[in-house]
Amino acid sequence: MQIVDLTWSSEEQAFRDEARTWLEANVPNPAYPSGDTKEGFALHLEWEKKLFESRWAAVSWPTEYGGRGASLWEWLIFEEEYYRVGAPQRVTQNGIFLLAPTIFEFGTQKQQDYYLPRMAAGIDLWAQGWSEPNAGSDLAGLASKAVRDDEAGGWRLYGQKTWTTRGAFCNYLFGLFRTDPESERHKGLTYLLVPLDIEGVTVRGFGRLDGDEGFAEVFFDGAFVPDGDLDPVNGGVLGEVGNGWGVAMATTGSERGLTLRSPGRFTAAAARLVQLYRERGGASEDPGIRDAVISAWIDAEAYALYTLSDVTGMVDGNSPGARSSLNKIFWSELDVRLHEASLRLLGGEAELEEWGPAGEQVENQWLKGYQFSLSGPIYAGTNEIQRNIVAERVLGLPRK
Numbered sequence: 001m002q003i004v005d006l007t008w009s010s011e012e013q014a015f016r017d018e019a020r021t022w023l024e025a026n027v028p029n030p031a032y033p034s035g036d037t038k039e040g041f042a043l044h045l046e047w048e049k050k051l052f053e054s055r056w057a058a059v060s061w062p063t064e065y066g067g068r069g070a071s072l073w074e075w076l077i078f079e080e081e082y083y084r085v086g087a088p089q090r091v092t093q094n095g096i097f098l099l100a101p102t103i104f105e106f107g108t109q110k111q112q113d114y115y116l117p118r119m120a121a122g123i124d125l126w127a128q129g130w131s132e133p134n135a136g137s138d139l140a141g142l143a144s145k146a147v148r149d150d151e152a153g154g155w156r157l158y159g160q161k162t163w164t165t166r167g168a169f170c171n172y173l174f175g176l177f178r179t180d181p182e183s184e185r186h187k188g189l190t191y192l193l194v195p196l197d198i199e200g201v202t203v204r205g206f207g208r209l210d211g212d213e214g215f216a217e218v219f220f221d222g223a224f225v226p227d228g229d230l231d232p233v234n235g236g237v238l239g240e241v242g243n244g245w246g247v248a249m250a251t252t253g254s255e256r257g258l259t260l261r262s263p264g265r266f267t268a269a270a271a272r273l274v275q276l277y278r279e280r281g282g283a284s285e286d287p288g289i290r291d292a293v294i295s296a297w298i299d300a301e302a303y304a305l306y307t308l309s310d311v312t313g314m315v316d317g318n319s320p321g322a323r324s325s326l327n328k329i330f331w332s333e334l335d336v337r338l339h340e341a342s343l344r345l346l347g348g349e350a351e352l353e354e355w356g357p358a359g360e361q362v363e364n365q366w367l368k369g370y371q372f373s374l375s376g377p378i379y380a381g382t383n384e385i386q387r388n389i390v391a392e393r394v395l396g397l398p399r400k
């Protein structure tokens with residue numbers, strides 16, 4: 001049985017104090033527009049550079065890559081403080097939270113030394129290139145391919161990726177490509193790192209349902225990526241050729257598990273929801289709203305506590321593996337319930353536009369948050385797929 005110590009050490013408390021002081025002094029006010037718009041993205045990038053300069057961009061990374069060598073516990077603390085003050089969304093998330101853990105695990109020294117500091121500094125911005133028009137849930141059915149070019153010493157890419165978050169604002173993509181034309185499904189795939197500004201790559205941005213322009217389709221028509229880590233600036237292979245699926249599953253673990261959606265995000269949103277409830281005088285005419293608010297708060301706390309046991313296991317060297325699908329189902333459905341409760345509290349007001357102190361239009365955070373929460377059960381692998389994974393790989397149930 002795992003014993004979880006719920007007290008923070010004096011060093012951890014000091015770390016929290018330092019993070020809190022810095023964040024409170026530096027968080028932009030008024031908040032930026034969405035980082036999934038061109039204008040908002042540029043502002044968010046400035047923020048990322050500020051975080052990097054003060055070594056808050058990737059706290060758990062080694063100091064030589066711009067981090068603080070913080071423990072996983074300290075990282076959790078930083079996340080709590082980050083969301084508590086309502087700091088900007090992390091537009092570098094696909095690099096820092098998804099790709100970087102995979103580079104630490106599978107990258108060569110040369111790749112780590114080249115990519116990681118640039119990622120932390122917000123110089124290189126990474127898009128995730130997995131989904132295709134006919135391969136989303138069934139990722140192993142992807143059709144994009146990398147054809148061997150022996151003479152040039154690398155791979156020529158062909159095909160199309162879609163739904164790449166902020167792809168139109170990024171300069172690199174990590175993606176899965178079929179390198180063995182004879183192979184099927186999970187075999188014969190390779191995890192490639194691809195610059196987006198090279199010949200043979202076309203990036204076409206397009207809008208989301210909520211009006212932000214943060215998605216892109218990426219087309220490959222003979223773009224060249226060199227072998228291995230020959231020349232990281234020009235991209236290359238992460239992990240072994242043909243073992244892309246195994247490498248991708250490491251990224252997936254980060255995306256569904258802890259790093260993309262740490263509990264601080266939800267405990268902070270739940271605290272704001274309770275605040276809204278109090279401001280609204282308790283919305284007494286509908287006791288169901290009070291239950292919804294309390295349930296959202298309890299669920300956020302439950303996720304935070306569950307995470308502590310997860311981190312205890314990780315610190316002991318145990319990877320959560322397929323259990324990260326449990327996290328993903330929980331946080332994504334909690335996010336929807338939490339935002340639904342906020343809309344019930346606000347009633348018709350939820351749909352009104354909001355104005356800042358200087359008369360400028362600002363985003364209606366609850367409505368925007370609700371709209372985005374609806375995509376949670378879809379991205380990072382749909383929740384139907386996560387339930388299949390939990391059934392088969394966590395509970396050991398038969399496929400049929």
Ligand SMILES: Cc1cc2nc3c(=O)[nH]c(=O)nc-3n(C[C@H](O)[C@H](O)[C@H](O)COP(=O)(O)OP(=O)(O)OC[C@H]3O[C@@H](n4cnc5c(N)ncnc54)[C@H](O)[C@@H]3O)c2cc1C
Nearest residue numbers: 128129130131136137163164165375378379380381382384
């Ligand atoms: C906000 C957002 C950001 C995203 N960002 C990225 C990104 O940066 N990079 C990227 O590569 N992709 C990204 N995606 C794409 C996302 O990964 C896919 O949408 C997702 O994997 C589902 O694929 P699909 O849309 O093709 O749906 P489909 O796979 O066609 O699924 C349609 C429906 O069928 C269900 N279904 C399919 N197969 C099964 C099954 N075996 N059992 C039960 N139900 C099943 C699904 O659950 C879903 O409800 C993003 C998506 C969203 C919404």
